[in-house]
Amino acid sequence: MLTKRALIGITLLGCAVFSLPASAQEVLTDPPEDALIQESYEHFIAGDMDASLKSANAALALNPSSAIAYNNICSAHIRLGAYLEAIAACRKALEISPVYRRAYANLRGAYEGAAKLSPTVEVYLGLSECSYWDEDMDASIEASRQVIALD
Numbered sequence: 001m002l003t004k005r006a007l008i009g010i011t012l013l014g015c016a017v018f019s020l021p022a023s024a025q026e027v028l029t030d031p032p033e034d035a036l037i038q039e040s041y042e043h044f045i046a047g048d049m050d051a052s053l054k055s056a057n058a059a060l061a062l063n064p065s066s067a068i069a070y071n072n073i074c075s076a077h078i079r080l081g082a083y084l085e086a087i088a089a090c091r092k093a094l095e096i097s098p099v100y101r102r103a104y105a106n107l108r109g110a111y112e113g114a115a116k117l118s119p120t121v122e123v124y125l126g127l128s129e130c131s132y133w134d135e136d137m138d139a140s141i142e143a144s145r146q147v148i149a150l151d
């Protein structure tokens with residue numbers, strides 16, 4: 001049960017929010033791209049990667065700094081086997097939000113897929129880096145060995 005003091009605090013907070021100018025109140029609402037990001041995720045779960053990409057790109061049109069939208073693009077490209085496009089999208093997500101763990105996990109998946117199709121020094125260096133950040137030192141060392149073998 002809330003105390004009288006808590007109820008007064010909640011009431012004052014509510015009054016403070018509604019007394020803000022309209023432009024400041026907009027900051028307190030969900031960003032407009034959120035619905036498109038959710039839609040992108042739902043299409044991904046349903047297996048419709050083209051629709052997932054379309055929704056994520058529409059979210060980016062509204063907010064070009066959406067790390068989540070770039071991560072959704074990465075995920076869809078991984079499912080499509082377009083690993084280089086996935087890598088580029090995840091790198092962009094991490095450029096925007098360097099601590100975004102899901103983007104690191106997807107980046108590693110993209111590098112793993114790329115390594116199967118096109119085992120290059122660049123791909124194995126990326127895989128080594130991602131494995132390192134995942135604290136999977138064995139995988140990081142193995143990817144580094146592949147770099148040495150290719151070089």
